[in-house]
Amino acid sequence: MKGSLAIYNALKESNIDFICSVPCANLKNLIKLIENDKDITYIPATREEEAFGICAGAYLAGKKTAILMQNSGIGNSINAIASLYKTFQIPTLLIISHRGDLKEQIPAQIPMGRWIEKLLDVCEIPTYKPKTPEEACKLIKYASSYMFKISYPVALLFDALYWEYDLEE
Amino acid sequence: MYPKRIEVIKKIVENVGDKEIIVSNIGFPSKELYFVKDRERNFYMLGSMGLASSIGLGLALNCEDKVIAIDGDGSILMNLGSLSTIGYLNPKNYILVIIDNSAYGSTGNQKTHTKRNTNLEEVAKGCGLDAVTTKSLEEFEKEFKKALNENKCKVIIAKTIPYNEKCPNIEIPPVVLKYRFMEAIKRS
Numbered sequence: 001m002k003g004s005l006a007i008y009n010a011l012k013e014s015n016i017d018f019i020c021s022v023p024c025a026n027l028k029n030l031i032k033l034i035e036n037d038k039d040i041t042y043i044p045a046t047r048e049e050e051a052f053g054i055c056a057g058a059y060l061a062g063k064k065t066a067i068l069m070q071n072s073g074i075g076n077s078i079n080a081i082a083s084l085y086k087t088f089q090i091p092t093l094l095i096i097s098h099r100g101d102l103k104e105q106i107p108a109q110i111p112m113g114r115w116i117e118k119l120l121d122v123c124e125i126p127t128y129k130p131k132t133p134e135e136a137c138k139l140i141k142y143a144s145s146y147m148f149k150i151s152y153p154v155a156l157l158f159d160a161l162y163w164e165y166d167l168e169e
Numbered sequence: 170m171y172p173k174r175i176e177v178i179k180k181i182v183e184n185v186g187d188k189e190i191i192v193s194n195i196g197f198p199s200k201e202l203y204f205v206k207d208r209e210r211n212f213y214m215l216g217s218m219g220l221a222s223s224i225g226l227g228l229a230l231n232c233e234d235k236v237i238a239i240d241g242d243g244s245i246l247m248n249l250g251s252l253s254t255i256g257y258l259n260p261k262n263y264i265l266v267i268i269d270n271s272a273y274g275s276t277g278n279q280k281t282h283t284k285r286n287t288n289l290e291e292v293a294k295g296c297g298l299d300a301v302t303t304k305s306l307e308e309f310e311k312e313f314k315k316a317l318n319e320n321k322c323k324v325i326i327a328k329t330i331p332y333n334e335k336c337p338n339i340e341i342p343p344v345v346l347k348y349r350f351m352e353a354i355k356r357s
Contacts, residue, residue, distance in 0.1 A: 018227075018230075018231070041230065041231075043230070043254070044254075044257075045250070045254060046250025046251070046254055047248075047250050049219070049220070049248070050220070050223050050248055050250050050251055050254065052220070052223075053217065053219075053220030053221075053222075053223025053224050053226075053227065053248070053251070054224070054226050054230075054254070055227060056220070056224050056227060057192070057223065057224040057225060057226060057227020057228040057229075057230075057231070058228070058230065058231050059227075060212065060224070060227070060228055060347070060350060060354070061227070061228050061230075061231035061232050061354060062231065062351070062355065063227075063231050079216070079217060079218075080217045082216070083215070083216020083217045084214070084216055084217040084220060084224075087215060087216055087343045088215075088343050088347045089344050089347065090347075
């Protein structure tokens, strides 16, 4: 749980209080922690683009939001990022499990895995890649205040090696 | 004959007070709402087709006031998962009005699937929502008034003819609209 716990603690310390997600095997421990937290509103979405819509509404009502997803979800959300988040300058924190890179076993994951950083760059979303739980804590805290400075999403990409920290107990 | 979309929008505006929050869909629904009555508590969604109902949901979950989302049949078909999530959460202060003209109104009235087999009321009911279809302006007003006074999540599918009112584009910059809206709903 070490990797997931670090992300969870950093989200709490950053006062993120509204989280929407589409699951991923790597996110399962993190989702469990968030689901059980009474101070965070947790909404399971049917698709990542929908999560962007729900979080935009929550932000308009004053919430500090995050979206958890697999990197394939960015592919499903490009137009929402452009025509909603860019047009109206809406911040949100993106916690992304990076599939399709090292250790990947499923060929279909690989193209998005290779393209994800380029896509985030095209969308002008600042992207950070924590390699350890300690780094995750720091980067999440800085990213969740930076997103308000730029009024736009900021992303954190967690690769397969990061989730190995969850296996250490 | 079914009413026009703008007539339904007029009925919505006539029946709400200062407190209600309105989110309107991309294209003509937003332009018609802006033309009928611009209010600080209107959020005109200018892009991201399909997401008006989701933005409305995010607002309803975090506001005390009644939230009304004005969506279209083409848009809700693009994000049918939204009905499932709304049904799952059932926020008591949320009214989703789907103006169903069986057409993609803003792009030249090409037919949508509601013209043939898709029944949005049944889809909404299948998602656990309380849904009703109205076929006249009187019927719509009756259901809308009822929904405003009830403390429950409601979906109203308002059948209309495909027709776009000639009205101007919204010239207020999106970010100005956003801050105006956020400031207005903070004062509740």
